[in-house]
Amino acid sequence: MDFLVLTLFPELFGPFWKTGIVGRAQENGIINGRTIDIRDFAAGRHKVVDDRPFGGGCGMVMKPEPLDRALTEAKARLPQAGVILLSPQGSPFNHKTAACLAKAANRGLILVCGRYEGIDQRVIERHVELEISIGDYILTGGELASMVVIDAVTRLLPGALGNQDSASDESFSQGTLEYAQYTRPRDWEGQEVPDVLLSGNHQRIADWRKGQALMTTLLKRPDLLRTRGLDEQEEKLLERWRLEIERILDGQRIRSLDPPPGGG
Numbered sequence: 001m002d003f004l005v006l007t008l009f010p011e012l013f014g015p016f017w018k019t020g021i022v023g024r025a026q027e028n029g030i031i032n033g034r035t036i037d038i039r040d041f042a043a044g045r046h047k048v049v050d051d052r053p054f055g056g057g058c059g060m061v062m063k064p065e066p067l068d069r070a071l072t073e074a075k076a077r078l079p080q081a082g083v084i085l086l087s088p089q090g091s092p093f094n095h096k097t098a099a100c101l102a103k104a105a106n107r108g109l110i111l112v113c114g115r116y117e118g119i120d121q122r123v124i125e126r127h128v129e130l131e132i133s134i135g136d137y138i139l140t141g142g143e144l145a146s147m148v149v150i151d152a153v154t155r156l157l158p159g160a161l162g163n164q165d166s167a168s169d170e171s172f173s174q175g176t177l178e179y180a181q182y183t184r185p186r187d188w189e190g191q192e193v194p195d196v197l198l199s200g201n202h203q204r205i206a207d208w209r210k211g212q213a214l215m216t217t218l219l220k221r222p223d224l225l226r227t228r229g230l231d232e233q234e235e236k237l238l239e240r241w242r243l244e245i246e247r248i249l250d251g252q253r254i255r256s257l258d259p260p261p262g263g264g
């Protein structure tokens with residue numbers, strides 16, 4: 001899958017393209033990640049890429065011309081690619097979006113990273129197909145957000161993970177959080193690993209993990225289960241806590257999750 005990132009800070013991507021699962025995918029030819037420096041498309045000796053906003057206000061806006069030329073070059077290199085703008089105004093990024101983008105991997109992606117207070121709206125209207133935000137907090141630019149998107153999409157591509165199955169049976173495709181994990185030593189400073197994990201009974205282990213994942217989700221992210229619901233097997237696994245679960249799913253407060261008195 002081709003990723004072409006348009007940015008004013010291409011140096012941020014050096015180690016990113018070379019490290020970990022993204023790095024290995026790049027080496028194996030599963031992805032081809034490149035950056036384009038928007039400043040290379042700026043005019044004049046000073047290579048100006050920003051200007052003051054019409055209507056006044058503080059901060060600067062990315063000028064349309066350099067970005068438009070950079071995008072024209074990007075589209076010439078990847079004519080089939082979708083164009084995504086990373087922006088605080090975008091749709092929230094989640095597993096479903098990542099899976100969707102991974103499915104259309106053959107098209108490739110052009111990712112536009114804004115800096116300053118934003119980019120001229122007319123470039124967005126001319127080129128951008130999808131605006132993505134990675135959450136409700138303020139970043140200083142789209143670069144980290146584009147790495148988040150590329151990272152999440154890459155690990156869903158066939159062959160990117162060591163074990164082929166590991167992406168499909170993990171938590172967000174199931175709509176839950178993950179079960180707790182343990183490794184050696186069996187007794188760590190008096191804290192023991194749950195017995196069932198040492199039992200060698202694969203069915204019991206699988207059931208324990210499902211129940212553990214469901215309880216964790218219920219306690220930490222009840223919103224995930226409320227939209228998803230429980231199937232018959234899951235209801236059986238959680239029978240013991242049925243009353244508490246119904247109370248939580250009815251939207252009542254979980255006191256342990258409320259902020260402690262006095263904050264902190």
Ligand code: 9D3
Binds near residue numbers: 133143
């Ligand atoms: C405080 C400045 N904001 C009001 C004028 C506008 C603003 C512009 C540009 C705020 C942040 C940014 C830079 N952020 C991104 O480009 C960005 C982002 C983010 O800030 N949060 C979550 N997801 C994303 S994706 C791109």
